[in-house]
Amino acid sequence: MAERSWSLGGALRGLFTTPVVDDEMWDDLEAALIGADFGPDLTDEILDHLRSEVERLRITDPADVKRLLRETIEERLAAHDPTLRLSERPAVVLVVGVNGVGKTTTIGKFAKFLTGYQRSVVVGAADTFRAAAVDQLATWAERAGAAVVRPQQQGQDPASVAYQTVERAIADGTDIAIIDTAGRLQTKAGLMDELAKVRRVVEKLAPIAEVLLVLDGTTGQNGVAQAQAFIEHAGVTGLVITKLDGSAKGGFVLRVQQQTGIPIKLIGQGEGIGDLTGFTPHVFAQSLVP
């Protein structure tokens, strides 16, 4: 895989080319990690780990430190299983997240990803709040070759749209039902409860296979708070990281994964319909620290 623009490469350039492991290198490494949104706590943790390893293994070559860093990140990322579980029929996938992280776009790409594997897909436009969200989803569904369930009227209860989507999936024998929800900030208790309701209502028909939390790759340390709130209210089973085609490094996901134990399952890197890939710790670590 080619070097991505979001890799730490830029920040690390010149960092590991110095001849010896010295204080300056450590300072630069700290700056690079913080700059990649790892956050001060995780940065300290990683640095402490690296320092003790460097001491233990008597490493003197910065290139080895770099390798060690990559391995550390990969190891931490690999601690959780990134496989999507979509074996039930229909497999119901609920997509949640705060406003503007790219939920609808992700669903479009995800539907395409699934139809590419000859799975039939129906998407439910349960974002009945934001203006034109239903149309946006319908456009994506059309591009992906998926069926769409629209709300029958403006401002319909999202839970009922979700219910109808699953109902339709069962009736038509569709493999996978993906439900789009309105963006909500994790601090809005009422909206978070609504999500729990959507979940409850859908579960009357079929168990929910996956609840995917979409996180914006440019987010900072608030990503952890988002994940915690959505896990509590919606029972998140996997993370999707979007907008990794920009200059943000998305280091906070490591902290999210570590703190919540929820694995990253998908990665979005562009506005094209094919710009969604599964998550592989090795590739991610490789692109973060080339």
Add this chain to the structure above:
Amino acid sequence: MATFGTLSDRLTQTFSALRTKGKLSPADVDGTVREIRRALLDADVALPVVKDFTARVRERALGDEVNKALNPAQQVVKIVNDELVTILGGEQRRLQFAKSGPTVIMLAGLQGAGKTTLAGKLAKWLKNDGHTPMLVAADLQRPNAVQQLQVVGEQAGATVYAPEPGNGVGDPVRVAKDAMKVAVDKQHDVVIVDTAGRLGVDAELMNQASNIRKAIDPDEVLFVIDAMIGQDAVATAQAFQEGVDFTGVVLSKLDGDARGGAALSVASVTGRPIMFASTGESLDDFEPFYPDRMASRILDLGDILTLIEQAQKAFDEDQARKTAEKFATDSFTLEDFLEQMQQLKNMGSIKGMLGMLPGARGMKEQLDNFDESELTRTEAIIRSMTPAERRMPKLLNGSRRLRIAKGSGTTVTEVNQLVMRFEQAAKMMKTVAKGGMPQIPGMGPLGMGGGPGARSARKAQKKKGKTGSRSGNPAKRAAEEAAKAHGGATGAPTGSGFGLGGGASAGGQAPTPEELEALQKFLGR
């Protein structure tokens, strides 16, 4: 990772050792600065900005700048806050309207920052101000962004110019350009151009944004940025500054719980003012940006700062001295009492206030036993008196007392108790004030002055005087009660009952004299 608590908790820890020092040593400052650095990084302030910022704070904290009203730890916090407000609000300004022709406002930002929603909010806000805004749909990229703008425009009651269907069809530069003519024809005085979200690293799209800017020559280019963004804020802001040279910043999604360090990064790196904050999904959730609120939010320090302010406001020495004088000259009335009680109420919940005090957390139990409604009842009684009665409690005969009790929803007994307590206390305080007052200023290491301490003792009697055995001699009785009040309020045995004695004797005990003194100030009432 473990929860590290708020910055104020951590700073409190760092500060507890410093509290008795008059001046900070470089090592003390370094410790504090380290905590602040961490807090800023946790709030997603960009690293280079944090470095600059902490260097400046360190320099000022070590300088001779000493605010006499605060202790050294609070000085540092105050310096930090001042610096933050300076950066965030250094160049506060309003929208610049064109001298002739329509005012053109262009919106730019990353995907999902909230541009389209903001367009609607801005339109509604301008409309309420008597303008006739027109929205231009120049986001032809995102599926159905045009429809979204149309819906939002309708909600805001603004015209929407959307000649192209979007979804990748049409040329945004052309749309923007044509919109200018339409605006002039239709006599709209403000044009808001919504553009597609783009990444800072996407050269092609940045170029397109730059072309839109050239084509419409906007009066304002607003850069919309998500308050939740992380360290990338700097790179993105710089890319947009180069690309479209924005004139102002809008912080969106401030209704979440992100601390919004990005605001500081963007303001400090680009030097562009933050003009608006977007705080919700309804079109009315839009307000001008308040630098001071943002500063507290970034530092997560609101409570300490508020406390400092409140303490400065509510306990200034002059006022305390005036009260003391009133005691001495026997002109302290129920009116003064009421006034002070209101002052106390203005500061918010007493329990809340105490909770804010660094170190007061250990006294939670005593706090929980404190009955705030007592204050309200006392206030109600005084408020049911006529001004003449308040000045001359001697006027209060049986029928007046009955009226007051009815008016305040209390009983005559309660009114009697209040009057009695007031008279005893005033009498006693007169004695104390005459003898003890001159020594009091300078007693408190906090620099808040000793006056309040004395005042608090008086209050202590008022409150506590209600219960327990009483001495026949009013002064002696009051003294006993004050002693009880001190003991009861703080759990610390005190030998002397008067404000001076109470403060001084408490001074020798753990946790620290300031805390107890401050606690007594509140509890005493």
